[in-house]
Amino acid sequence: MKVASLKSGRDGQLLVVSRDLRHAVPVPDIADTLQQALDNWEALAPRLQVRYAELNAGSAPHALDFVPAACAAPLPRAFHWADGSAYVTHVELVRRARGAELPESFWSDPLVYMGASDAFIGSRDPIEVENEDWGIDFEAEVVVVTDDVPAGITPQQARQHIKLVGLVNDVSLRNLIPAELGKQFGFYQSKPWTSFSPVLATPDELGGAWDGARVHLPLRATLNDRLIGAPNAGVDMTFDFPTLIAHCAKSRSLVAGTVIGSGTVSNAGSESGSCCLAEVRCLETIADGKPSTPFMRFGDRIEIDMLDAQGQSIFGRIDQVVQRYQPPR
Template sequence: MKLGSLKEGGRDGTLIVVSRDLARAVRAGGIAPTLQAALDDWSNTAPRLNALSETLNAGKADGAFALDMAALAAPLPRAYEFVDGSAYLPHVERVRRARGAEVPESFYVDPLMYQATSAGFLGPRDPILAASEDWGIDLEAEVVVVTDDVPMGSDAARAAGHIQLVGLVNDVSLRGLIPAELAKGFGFLQSKPRSALSPVLVTPDELGEAWREAKLHLPMRTWINDRWFGEAEAGVDMQFSFAELIAHAAKTRPLTAGTIVGSGTIANEDTTKGASCLAEQRTVETLRDGKPSTPFLRFGDRVRIDVTDACGRSIFGAIDQIINAYTPG
């Protein structure tokens, strides 16, 4: 099934079930008012939501309406936790090589992960706001999963059973602010503004054979200003599966229902597939030409991120955003 949230009913939106073709939806308030409420009681709400999904896809759901992507909030407008990994080591290897550094051996056995911004997610058509182009505005096309309650100390085999939903995120980064923050040795803060989630999150069974080994095996397609930018394969070169990422995050603490876990920027050894973030593309150019030639995003630029099935149909709906200047009100 596919789940989303309308921009109504307060900060956490109104839960809707969305048809497989992303054309129609129905409010799910009789089951749970919000997606977070559904996740809090997932063992009871999931079967009822799935039954409503089947009714909707059969064209028999009362109250069904045409889906307007602009009316959608993020499926989880705010989440208790968003922990973001960096599971694609080709990206890490290239970035470090460009600055003359080697990848520590521990990176191949111990995932990189940080605590990301979760207090508010942008909707799939909401603009990205920044006060300055000099901040180095960048997209990061990633896959995310959403868990139910994960007990502390869960190993990867157990963690896999706690993956309830899969989606996409544009994990916006401000590259110009990152070096100074990392130099402090205390991680990201100002360099990581709000990210945008895909229009819907889907249950793993909706993905069929494209979901296996706790990974999504489909290309991540990105465009900038309607020009192709990349289609890196999400199931290739992923050093750590989502099950392993969840187990890493849960080593010393439980994860609450509604926790979002990110894959990190999709990247392949094969650079002909393009990139999923500008920093990656600029690194490839630096290694090849001695300097980057692709600029970071400017005001008025448009970013589009999507994953399609074998027939070219969007699975999660596209994240489609304009970069706008932010003026304090």
């Protein structure tokens, strides 16, 4: 099953979307919003699945064309957004580029921070930034969405709480990060709006590419029509999604609609390219002593997508242009 949210108010209007991403149908008789559906997932998911089957068969009433540009993020705002750094090879590369050692604990204890979830943006919404000098970077990631997760669960138990899978562009302002981390209190100004793929999908939509813990498919990042990378999201993921969920739920429960991010997808050696410009610049620094690839500029276009074995987009394409933000004066 695939779901999206039509732009409507703060929380959108829930849509069920066809497998081929061509058609959609509102489901107000089942749930008004995706959060409402997640709050009552056990009861409502079977009814949504029936509507999904009808839509794919061409018999769903009130079906309409699916237009990603008319959609918000599938969850326009969420109660909890926790982003990990599950690909430790990426962290190791970044540290090596600046001559820093990777603590041994990074291989056994996940890195996770709590991000801003009050206003996610849609797949076609612009990346609005006030200043190019802030170092505008994309980060292509896989995310999962949970139902209610009890505190203290094991990774094995966490598997059953993964209800939806999707993609995000976790935009970073790289030149603001050092000062923030220097305060030893985490990201804030350096993490603007996060954008989502047009749809989220239940794990069964991934078929054999989903093993219950990882998505074994390339994640494609294309900047200004040039493929920057397509690393396989199932390779070199040191901490899988159940492990990340259990880590986040160590000392407290997680509410339905919690979004857990993988962090930038990265494969060791980066032979398949990179899912962020910071990694590209680190590789250049290691090879040449300095980076040569600039961060994004106003007018740049970033596309993020994941294709199935038949070359069809699973979640729809994130397709954004960087725009100058003009603050009120």
